Structure formats: structure tokens, C-alpha cells
Amino acid sequence: MVITTIWAAIIALGIFMYIALDGFDLGIGIIFPFFPDDAERDMMMHTIAPVWDGNETWLVLGGAALLAAFPAVYSIVLSALYLPIVFMLICLIFRGVSFEIRGKAARSKNLWNVAFICGSAGATFFQGVILxxxxxxxxxxxxVFSGDPFFWVTPFSFFTGMGLMATYALLGCGYLVLKTSGDLQQRMHGLIGPLTLVLLGFIAAVSIWTPLTDPHIAERWFESPFRYRLYPVPILVLLVAAWMYSAVKRRSDAMPFVLALALILLGYIGLLVSIWPYAIPNTMTLAEAAAPHSSQVFTLVGAVIIIPIITLYTTAGYWVFRGKVEPGAGYE
Known part of the structure; x- marks a missing residue:
């Protein structure tokens, strides 16, 4: 069970790193329509151009780790969520192509702007639907998956899709505050407050909705012996939100992005606590879904080698391209 728990932690880490890193560049695509000026859009793109493709490495790591450590979950989830996963990947493809072509296009630049916006928003929405x-x-x-191919089409899944769009938009604004200056940065500061309130609304709604519809989650939060250890989570969410208001008021450069990540981490912890020890909520526990012990040990050796390498080159990329992106600057 120890190895199984380690693998669950690795997958949880990979998913969080993807949300934290790819979340802000998807978020920039979501807020793109509100900034129609081409020069500002170019600057927004230049802030993420050196790092956006490396950010998606963590998504690949999470999928590969799931297949290696919990093949039953991989099989069921892919069978059940084949359509939203395919839709998400199509959106990511259009978004990636727009990144490469938009900067060189002339007459078709607006078309690639639309591809970037729709690809970013669509990929985010379907990730939220999957969640x-x-x-x-x-x-x-x-x-074996035994549901309807469209069982994922529910009000709750569409609601979480919209919630993740608000989450990534907040991250994108925070990152642009960190990477830009002048008028664009000031307008990003102005967006952070409303987006934080929207995100708090989604967090509150999901926190109420899930216990009302799932007795296992309700029991975990309101009846389990360690429920008192969980109660600081919503309190910390409110404290971080208040700190965010203060950081925006002080026109801080780094804190809005850091605090947006803190809000996401707290929400993520709440979700993990709610579903533990299930690999698929109310269907299969981690122990039931785990690959044979020998397979987990063998693949863990590879993970111990690969994860530091991914962390190293990700960190190096952000270090090399640290600092503000000035108007007129570009990345080729």
C-alpha cells in the first residue's frame, strides 16, 4: 500500500503542476477577447511563448503514470470520457498551431487569434467537464465502463467546466501582472478582484453541491473523526482571498499570481481529501485499482529518474526567461 500511495501522490503532483503551469497560459487565451489591441495581444503571447509547450509535459506525465500505476483506472476513464478527452485534445492542437502561425500571419492573423481563443477556452472547459x-x-x-457514452453531459460537469475557465483566467491575469508593466498590467490588476470573487463563488457552489449529491463526500466532511482537520481549508481560502484584495490594492507584482496558485492548491487539497481513498469515487479504491506490486516498483524507478529531469528543465526555462516582457519585445 505504501508504493500505491506514493504513486497516487506522484499522479496528484503531476496534475497539480499541469494545472498550475499550463493553467495560466490557457487562462491568457481565455481573457484574450477582452484585449483587442494587436500590440497588447502580441505582448501577452510573448510572455508565454518560451514556456507554454514545456508546461504540457506534466499532462503527459500524469497520463503515463496513471497507465503505469493504475491501469484499471486508465482503462475505465478513457472509455468513459473518450469524447471530452478527444475534444480537449483537438482544442489543444488548434491552440498549438495558432501559437506557431499567428506571429507570422498577416491577412489571416484574426483567424489564428480565434483559434487561440477557442482552443484555450475549449481545452479548459473540457478539462473541467472531465473533472x-x-x-x-x-x-x-x-x-469495465458500463455507462452511456454521453453520461458526462450533466449540469454539474458543465458547471465545473465553467469554474475551471474562471480559475485559469485568474491565473492568466496573475501571470501577466508578474510579466508585464504599464497600462496592460494595471488593467490586469483590475480584472483580478472580480475574477477572485467569481472563483470563490464556484468554490462555494462545488463545496455545497458535492456533499448534497454524494453521501460519501458528506460523511468525509461532516461525520468523519478527522473532519476538524479539514475545517481550516475554507477558512484559509477566505484569508487568501482577503490577502489577494490587499495585494491588488498595493499593486503588487508577484503576489497576485502566488495567491492565485494558493487558492487553487487549497481547492485541490479539498478535492483530494473528499475522494480519498478512491481511485474513482464510489467505484474503485486505490488498492483495488493498483497494478501489481512488482510493476509499481519497476516503474517507480523510472519516475525517480524522469521527474527530477522534468523539474530541472522546467525550472531552467523559467529562469532563462525571467523578468518583464517589454512592449515591442519578441520571442522567436
């Missing part, structure tokens, strides 16, 4: 569907559980019989 909401997963939280409500995936029906399986004898280790």
Missing part, C-alpha cells in the same frame, strides 16, 4: 464527471463517479462493472 466534474470524475468527481461524481464513473459507473463500472467488473473493471
Amino acid at each position: 466534474g464527471t470524475y468527481l461524481h463517479g464513473i459507473p463500472a462493472t467488473n473493471g
